[in-house]
Each structure stands twice: as C-alpha cells, then as structure tokens.
Amino acid sequence: NVEEQIGVTLTESLAMWPAASVSGYYFAHPESRYFGLGKITDEQVKDYASRKGITLEKARKWLHPILAG
Numbered sequence: 001n002v003e004e005q006i007g008v009t010l011t012e013s014l015a016m017w018p019a020a021s022v023s024g025y026y027f028a029h030p031e032s033r034y035f036g037l038g039k040i041t042d043e044q045v046k047d048y049a050s051r052k053g054i055t056l057e058k059a060r061k062w063l064h065p066i067l068a069g
Contacts, residue, residue, distance in 0.1 A: 013062070039068035 003009050008021045016023060040048075040063065049059035060067065 037066070040066050041068050 007018075009017050011017050045059050045063055045067065046056060048063070049056045052059065
C-alpha cells in the first residue's frame with residue numbers, strides 16, 4: 001500500500017496530503033524560462049465547462065484556485 005509506505009494521500013481535489021508533500025517531473029535545459037499564469041475570467045471558465053461537457057458549478061469547483069476575483 002503506497003499511502004502507508006510513504007505517508008502521503010490524495011485529497012478529493014487530487015492535492016497531496018500532508019501539504020508539505022511534493023512530487024513531479026522536472027526537466028532541465030540551459031535555455032529554459034519560468035513563467036506564471038494569471039487568473040482566469042468567468043468567460044474562460046464558461047468556455048472550459050462547455051468544451052469539457054461539465055457544469056459551470058463543477059468547473060468553478062476545480063478551477064477555484066485560479067479564478068479571477
């Protein structure tokens with residue numbers, strides 16, 4: 001059982017718990033650049049929900065951390 005062996009579980013929103021847990025793939029390149037993504041507008045959320053075939057409520061739930069105020 002992986003969860004017992006490493007002491008990490010996934011929450012309902014697929015975040016790792018405890019919060020200090022980190023996992024990922026990291027690719028290095030000497031010309032790599034870092035960038036940040038801004039918050040998304042309600043228009044973008046509506047478009048995303050439509051394309052994914054999900055309700056606006058569900059899209060807002062999953063996209064909550066990146067929604068524009």
